[in-house]
Amino acid sequence: MADPSLLTPLPPVPSGLLHGKVAVVTGGASGIGAAIVDAFIRAGAKVVVADIQYDKAQSLAAQLGAESATAVECNVREEEHIIQAIDMAVETFGGLDIMVNNAGIVGAVGSISQMDTAEFDATLQINLRGVFLGMKHASRVMKARGTRGAIVNMSSVCGMRGGLGFLAYDAAKWGIRGLSESVACQLASSHIRVNCVAPGMVPTAMTGHLMTGTAQADIKSFAEGSPTGESLRPENIASQVLYLASDMSLGVTGYTVLCDNGWLLGIGGIPSPLSALNMPMLHENGRTGINRDAGQWPGAKDAKYHKPDAPATASEQ
Secondary structure, rough: OHHHHHOOOOOOOOOOOOOOOOOEOOOOHHHHHHHHHHHOOOHEEEEEEEEEOHHHHHHHHHHHOOEEEEEOOOOOOOOHHHHHHHHHHHHHHOOEEEEEEEEEOOOOOOOOOOOOOHHHHHHHHHHHHHHHHHHHHHHHHHHOOOOOOOEEEEEEEEOOOOOOOHHHHHHHHHHHHHHHHHHHHHHHHHEEEEEEEOOOOOOHHHOOOOEOOHHHHHHOOEEEEEEOOOOOOHHHHHHHHHHHHHHHOOOOOOOOOEOOOOOOHHHHHHHHHHHOHHHHHHHOOOOOOOOOHHHOOOOOOOOOOOOOOOOOOOOOO
């Protein structure tokens, strides 16, 4: 169990904030995605949990109740899967008001001179092209309905400043921000808002396999690398997504909310938690699987990683 003093407090979820709204969340079965799904349902929304791990998505939807959630298998590399997820929202809950493009992987690692080109391409297909597909088909349905809509895309602190992560991941997260701003311009007249959330380091199963120690040690490292002395939780990121998805943020579009406990500010020369990355382990295991218990991390549901070139590759943040 993580030391609560090392974690940013849990944010409140206003009841009824999303009453009557219908959402699709890609990569919604675990990690930040599952926290988003939970926050949305607690705020009154109906949610389609879209994830490549269909069994996990089904399990989460069953826990939340059929009246509030349903699951669909969704590999964001497959355009038809995105279409099916959005169609399910319309068929099951009567429409689509909110699209959250959260699915992503760490993907290709290595220096620019050594990185595998196919793995680079696959990483961008999942992390960037998947967001494009989500916006493409969500906007089509939202425009046809003629009602207000909200699209929230998951960028990263690695998409705010160069050199903070791995090249392919960084490129995708920068691309998400640029794509989102451009799409926001196109959709503004249709009253469809497009925004991003850029999380800092969050202790989930996905970040857990990048680090060298136990879950508690990793959380301590994140906390020590934060100006606040606290590590973020998945729920802290979910609360920012909830804000951008709700009518509380009407008038906000083309914007990126940075949620990193002030880490990017570099206050006082605080060291980056990335200094604790276990690079040899990542190179060997980061794309092939995870050998650590996902339940060690706050908000974690399951550990799930796939090779970028495998048939099933899109896991969530």
